[in-house]
Amino acid sequence: MKKPVLFLALVLVVTVLIWMISRNPPDLEMLRDELTRVQDWRTARPVSVALGIFVAYVAVTALSLPLAAWMTLAVGALFGFWWGLLIVSFASSIGATLAFLAARYLLRDWVHEKFGSRLTAIDEGIERDGAFYLFTLRLIPAVPFFAVNLLMGLTPIKAWVFYVVSQIGMLAGTAVYVNAGTQLAQLESLSGILSPPLILSFVLLGLFPWMAKFALRLVKRRRAYSGWDRPARYDRNMVVIGAGAAGLVSSYIAAAVKAKVTLVEGHKMGGDCLNYGCVPSKALIRSAKLAHQMRHADHYGLSVTQPEFSFRKVFERIREVIAKIEPHDSVERYEGLGVEVRLGHAKLIDPWTVEITGEDGEAARLTTRSVILATGAEPFVPPLPGLDATGYLTSDTLWDEMAKRDAAPTRLVVLGGGPIGCELAQSFARLGSEVTQVEMLPRILIREDEEVSELSEKALEADGVVVLTGHKATGCGVTDGEKWIEVEAEGATQRIPFDDLLVAVGRAARLEGYGLEELGIPTGKVIETNEYLETLYPNILAAGDVAGPFQFTHTAAHQAWFASVNALFGKFKRFRADYRVIPWATFTDPEVARVGLNEQEAREKKIKYEVTRYGIDDLDRAIADGAAHGFVKVLTPPGKDEILGVTIVGEHAGDLMAEFVLAMKQGLGLGKILSTIHIYPTLAEANKYAAGEWRKAHVNDTALRLLERFHTWRRG
Structure with a gap:
């Protein structure tokens, strides 16, 4: 029997039983009469x-009948x-668990398909603190237990956890009613069982876990700070270490709310993004793209031209771009915004003291109520044999080194196939390497x-x-003055000669030299933080690259607010960092942009989905621009227009993604995008x-046939 049919049958049975009970509702007199008859059997x-x-x-509790x-x-x-x-304790817990399992079997899949990502935060909260919430609800009789049973069945809480917590949590309320039963002769009404003072006692009992949780938090804080002497007063409300995206936004927010904040930067303001990452790479990509367009000018009805350029000037332009953005x-x-900026190296001395060593070598200490670590990340260099002997470039050292040269590297090996490696590999190839x-x-x-991946590789x-x-890659070396890297595939090795080697295999958080080890702050690949x-x-x-994920x-800027x-x-109030809608882009040509789930992630997480796809080769503007390649791919739950994730490949994919990011953040479906001019x-x-493609795939054929008959009738 299908689940919906079984569910409706069960609802019908329960409804009939409740109706029959309501026709002759039990009261104390009826209960006393029945007990008199049962005593002999007992x-x-x-x-x-x-x-x-x-x-x-067990049956009454499982069916949620008003007889418990x-x-x-x-x-x-x-x-x-x-x-x-x-x-009663064991029967009620077993019955509650059966109701819980019934709701899980009959309703959970349907509810999650219907509401999808809107339940993500609830599911995460239940996975994290489900037993705690359930225990609190069980301690307060004012909360209908049958509702708790059914609603918990829709969450990811484990059945055995539900049973054990219910067994313990319902014990106090059960004891009150059982004790009242032993005094049945003196009872005048059910309201006498739960008097206002007793109800208040249960409410306070229900609040106890929350108070206990708060107390445990205080104990944990005291334990963390034990052995450290807290200052009597503070020089600052906040010290921010690192002036990249996370550090700049954090210090800006602090100054905006009139906190006294010091921002410490050990190298360059703007961090990696301005000086070594986003800004210079996009300037390089633009120059490389123009060179590519000149070689393919016939695509636009113009004469093909081999670009003649000074490699040094290309990098001079990159420096000019950085210089124009630097004032920001x-x-x-x-x-000017109210932030005190100090250039130097910052190190934590204790949880409230930061030592700042300036460029002149002099050290000064500031006490502060809070510290934000925004130290960023740096290129990861693998322990490849011979790498130091041959020399190598990274996405950090590349810019200063190339700015000294008159020509692009003749032979360049890029180690790494992630976004940075792909962007730089394509750019240098277009500039002649x-x-x-x-x-x-x-x-x-x-x-x-x-x-x-296949489209990008092509x-x-x-x-x-x-x-x-x-x-x-298995090693590097130099033979007769020629540098090479050795690579292995399927048991075979080959040596690839090169003039320059760019290592772009990822970035590692900057963790050393900030006093984290001395304070015992746990770190792995990043600084360990809570939500x-x-x-x-x-x-x-911590915020930004040093905090992950x-x-x-x-x-980084998003985390900085939290x-x-x-x-x-x-x-007074804390906010959990929200990572539900995080977009990103790889700025190759064509660009690749994504937000939310893609197909491989949906399969890994066993999330049901359907794919709607629109080929950009069919788009008028893309055809006119000579950019008729790529696609928009949207994942939605089966039969629904809720957006689970989007991948766009094509010209300006990163810009096009903003509309989908807004839609996902605000809970708007494809229908809203379709109705937007x-x-x-x-x-x-x-x-x-793309939204239109989804609509066409979900047209109601029966309705169309009826419309066709209607219009035929209208023609006479």
Whole structure:
């Protein structure tokens, strides 16, 4: 029998039973009369009567019938307090668990399909603190237990946890009713059982776990800070270490709410993004793209031109771009905003003291109520034999080194097939380098769907990049003055000669030299934090690349809000960092942008989905621009327009993604995008047409046939 049919049948049975009970509702007089008749059976066959009542109680609780309170009184009257408590305690918990399992089997899949991602936060909360919440609810009789049984069945809490917590949590309320049953002759009404003082006592009992949790938090804080002497007063409300995206936003927020904040930067304001990452790489990509367009000018009806350029001037332009953006992140700007900026190296001396060693070598100490660690990340260099002997470049050292040269590297090997490696490999190939890209994994851009990786690899190869996937670098060396890297694939090795080697295999958080070890702050690949971005010491928080789990500038800025607000106001209200809708892009040509789930992640998480796809080769503006390639791919739950995730491959994919990010953040479906007017002709129409493809795939054929008959009738 299908679940919906079974569910409706069960609802019908329960409804009929409740109707029958309501026609002749039980009262104390009826209960006393029935007990008089049962007493003889109980005396003659105590075990059989106890077992029968036990089974009946389980059934009543499992079916959520309004008889549990009356049966509890009856058990107390028949068997006394201790035996009655034993019978009712186990019967009620077993019955509640059966109701829980029924709701899980019949309803949970349907509810999650219907409400999807809107339940994510609830599910995460239950997985984390489900037993705690359930215990609190069980202690308060005012909360209908049958509702708790059914609703908990829709969550991911384990059945055995539900049973054990219910067994313990319902014990106090059960004892009150069983005890009342032993005094049945003196009872005048059910309201006499739960008097206002008793109800208040249960409410206070229900609040006890919350108070206990708060007390445990205080104990944990005291334990963390034990052995440290807290200052009597503080020089600052906040000290921020690191002036990248996370540090700049954190200090800006603190200054905006009039906190006294010091921002410490040991190298360059703006961090990696301005100086070595996002800004210079995008400037390089633009120059490389123009060179590519000149070589393919016939695509636009123009004469093909081999670009002639000074490699040094390309990098001079990159420096000019950085210089124009620098004022946005400058010392002067932030001091104007009310932030004290100090250039130097910061180190934690204790949870409230930061030592700042300036460029002149002089050290000064500041006491502060809170600290935000925003030290960022740096390129990871693998322990490859011979690497130091041959020399290498990273995404940090590349820019200064290339700015000294008059020509692009003749032979460049790029080690790594992630976003940084792909962007730089394509750019240098377009600027004239012979580029070989080596990736150990089976494909480049491994976090994207397989078709995206394939399309990106073909684009790189079309620009002359030799892409070697499934190749592991085993060592480097120099033979007769020629540098080489040795790679292995399927048991065979080969040596690839190069003039320059760019290592782009990922980035590692900057963790050393900030006093973390001395304070015992746990670190792994990143600084370990809780959901509020707090470290072992709640007044020391981390944000950005050093905190993970994402290494994007926009995510660092996003985390900075949570870190700074929790640092300044966490004693009163804390906010969990929200990672539900995080977009990103790889700025190859074509660009690859994504938000939410893609197909491979949905399969890994066993999330049901359907795919709607729109090919950008069909888009008018893309055809006119000579950019008719790529696609928009949207994942939705089966039969629903809720957006689970989007992947866009094509021109300006990163810009086009903003509409989907907004829709997911605000809970808007594809229908809302379809009903939004988009300017013609623009690339943004691709989003509307993708929504249109979903609508066409979900047309009601029966309704169309009826409409066809209607119009036929109208024609006469």
